[in-house]
Amino acid sequence: MSDQRIFAAALLDPDAPCPAGLTAWNGSDPIQRFAVYRNNVIVSLIDALAETFPVTQELVGEEFFRAMAGVFARAAPPKSALLAKYGQGFPAFIERFKPARGVPYLADVARLEMLRVRAFHAADADPLPPDQISQALADSERLPALRVTCHPSLGVLSSRYAVVSLWAAHQGLGDLARVEPGVPETALVARVGLEVQVVALPPGGDALVASFLRGLTFGEAAALAASAAAEFDLTANLALLLRYGVLTDLRLPAEVSP
Amino acid sequence: MTIEFLFEPSTRGAPAREGASRLPARAGLGLKPQHFTEILATRPDLGFFEIHAENYLVAGGPFHHYLSRIRDRYPLSIHGVGLSIGAEGPLDVGHLDRLAALLDRYQPQSFSEHLAWSTHGGTFFNDLLPLPYDQATLSRVCNHIDQAQEHLQRRMLLENPATYVEFAASELDEAAFITEIVRRTGCGLLLDVNNAHVSGVNHRRDPQAYIAALPLAEVGEIHLAGFAEDRDAAGAPLLIDTHGSSVAAAVWDLYAFALERLGPTPTLIERDNNIPPLVVLIAEARCAERWIESVRRDRAEVAA
Numbered sequence: 072m073s074d075q076r077i078f079a080a081a082l083l084d085p086d087a088p089c090p091a092g093l094t095a096w097n098g099s100d101p102i103q104r105f106a107v108y109r110n111n112v113i114v115s116l117i118d119a120l121a122e123t124f125p126v127t128q129e130l131v132g133e134e135f136f137r138a139m140a141g142v143f144a145r146a147a148p149p150k151s152a153l154l155a156k157y158g159q160g161f162p163a164f165i166e167r168f169k170p171a172r173g174v175p176y177l178a179d180v181a182r183l184e185m186l187r188v189r190a191f192h193a194a195d196a197d198p199l200p201p202d203q204i205s206q207a208l209a210d211s212e213r214l215p216a217l218r219v220t221c222h223p224s225l226g227v228l229s230s231r232y233a234v235v236s237l238w239a240a241h242q243g244l245g246d247l248a249r250v251e252p253g254v255p256e257t258a259l260v261a262r263v264g265l266e267v268q269v270v271a272l273p274p275g276g277d278a279l280v281a282s283f284l285r286g287l288t289f290g291e292a293a294a295l296a297a298s299a300a301a302e303f304d305l306t307a308n309l310a311l312l313l314r315y316g317v318l319t320d321l322r323l324p325a326e327v328s329p
Numbered sequence: 330m331t332i333e334f335l336f337e338p339s340t341r342g343a344p345a346r347e348g349a350s351r352l353p354a355r356a357g358l359g360l361k362p363q364h365f366t367e368i369l370a371t372r373p374d375l376g377f378f379e380i381h382a383e384n385y386l387v388a389g390g391p392f393h394h395y396l397s398r399i400r401d402r403y404p405l406s407i408h409g410v411g412l413s414i415g416a417e418g419p420l421d422v423g424h425l426d427r428l429a430a431l432l433d434r435y436q437p438q439s440f441s442e443h444l445a446w447s448t449h450g451g452t453f454f455n456d457l458l459p460l461p462y463d464q465a466t467l468s469r470v471c472n473h474i475d476q477a478q479e480h481l482q483r484r485m486l487l488e489n490p491a492t493y494v495e496f497a498a499s500e501l502d503e504a505a506f507i508t509e510i511v512r513r514t515g516c517g518l519l520l521d522v523n524n525a526h527v528s529g530v531n532h533r534r535d536p537q538a539y540i541a542a543l544p545l546a547e548v549g550e551i552h553l554a555g556f557a558e559d560r561d562a563a564g565a566p567l568l569i570d571t572h573g574s575s576v577a578a579a580v581w582d583l584y585a586f587a588l589e590r591l592g593p594t595p596t597l598i599e600r601d602n603n604i605p606p607l608v609v610l611i612a613e614a615r616c617a618e619r620w621i622e623s624v625r626r627d628r629a630e631v632a633a
Binding site: 074076078095097100101104111148150151155190194223224 | 384386387389390391392393394411412416417424447448449450452453455456458459461493495496497498532533534559560561562563565567569
């Protein structure tokens with residue numbers, strides 16, 4: 072093993088012996104000095120996760136969160152120096168993390184928070200201007216064949232839990248005591264200007280957006296959404312997508328630029 | 330030796346240092362998202378801002394929105410924390426490409442990185458890890474700096490590290506190791522005075538002698554920061570480079586010592602943890618500017 076490989080392995084394994092060849096001027100045991108690096112690494116990674124997942128932390132408390140994040144960070148340290156992307160595997164880890172089972176919606180709240188960070192840093196794009204939207208919606212013959220481009224920040228999360236209400240209650244929006252965690256909700260996450268917004272999509276909205284993202288036409292997407300949810304309301308869903316500036320382009324497939 | 334330098338400030342420094350960076354010889358601050366809007370609203374009189382490159386290797390959103398507006402009004406230093414120049418493995422060319430695009434977009438007056446490693450076997454440790462100062466490491470670090478300067482098409486500054494351990498394998502002292510890197514690669518030096526103090530205490534070496542032994546003519550920027558105090562296994566003081574508090578008195582003294590040798594030099598107040606209100610950081614920057622001004626005056630008097 073190379074020197075850095077031994078050093079690296081010992082950073083993440085608190086039970087590993089101190090790497091050989093380290094010294095101190097006073098001949099003291101270098102393990103205590105090496106511990107500074109161990110601590111820097113794990114604390115900085117836990118801090119990075121705490122920054123991305125603040126509501127997840129509030130739900131279980133700081134002590135529990137930091138212990139859980141530490142187990143994750145040791146098992147799955149970052150693969151990139153771009154720490155904004157770190158934690159993509161954290162929600163799935165939480166789902167399997169037995170001590171967190173008492174909070175069954177925790178993993179989905181974490182998924183929502185990861186989508187928020189992703190939306191925050193996503194590429195910029197201008198929403199479709201209102202006159203183009205009304206023009207497209209007015210032409211009922213052409214409308215079903217149109218293809219939709221969504222804002223790069225857009226994310227959708229369908230949850231078995233009231234993930235939007237839970238998250239919102241932790242922003243001071245709504246009363247946490249009145250949230251029924253077991254009511255399924257679909258979250259729409261998108262950046263509007265410089266602010267990331269989180270809002271509940273009406274029934275069928277997840278199927279509609281998923282179809283848009285797959286490149287299906289407006290008509291195909293609406294049909295799929297209607298078959299996915301009996302109460303699907305195209306107008307209500309569209310109004311919401313437009314209010315949050317989610318649609319950035321609407322045109323016939325032949326017009327779609329390569 | 331100190332006395333001798335004190336009486337001959339104008340014989341050292343300034344002329345050879347042009348080109349080490351294009352930052353103004355003033356004080357600057359690390360740019361923090363919580364200060365974006367206040368900076369644009371109040372336009373504080375500062376020499377420059379510095380960002381960590383990796384925080385801005387994202388596609389869009391508020392970070393680029395604010396940085397581009399702040400860049401329009403201030404000189405900029407881009408400081409990398411993730412290139413892992415000391416790594417045993419090859420540099421990540423994808424990372425170099427992303428850095429090149431960022432430098433191209435913002436045209437900073439300075440780009441700097443660390444004498445350290447942070448990545449191994451595809452894992453990023455998010456810390457600046459120490460290196461043995463031996464011939465194999467020297468040639469590897471120089472190759473990586475050559476590659477980075479070639480790829481980025483610019484001269485970079487290399488920052489001296491804060492370290493907590495030393496290596497039995499080291500053949501050179503740190504100042505000689507850095508001097509040789511600068512000689513071989515032509516890179517400049519980012520003199521982190523706090524790191525010089527921290528490492529000085531941690532390895533019981535004289536920080537003034539350390540600074541005096543560095544290739545000071547190649548210094549393009551200075552960093553100042555705060556540290557935390559711990560103890561090693563024998564109870565000896567062990568200082569931790571936390572960037573979490575204000576600059577300590579001993580570091581201001583060492584800064585004054587360095588400035589006397591360097592002449593007016595761009596100086597960053599680094600604060601990455603426990604970030605205080607902007608006014609507190611501006612006050613620390615003013616303190617650095619008073620030192621820069623005093624050295625500028627002294628040199629003008631000597632020249633007159």
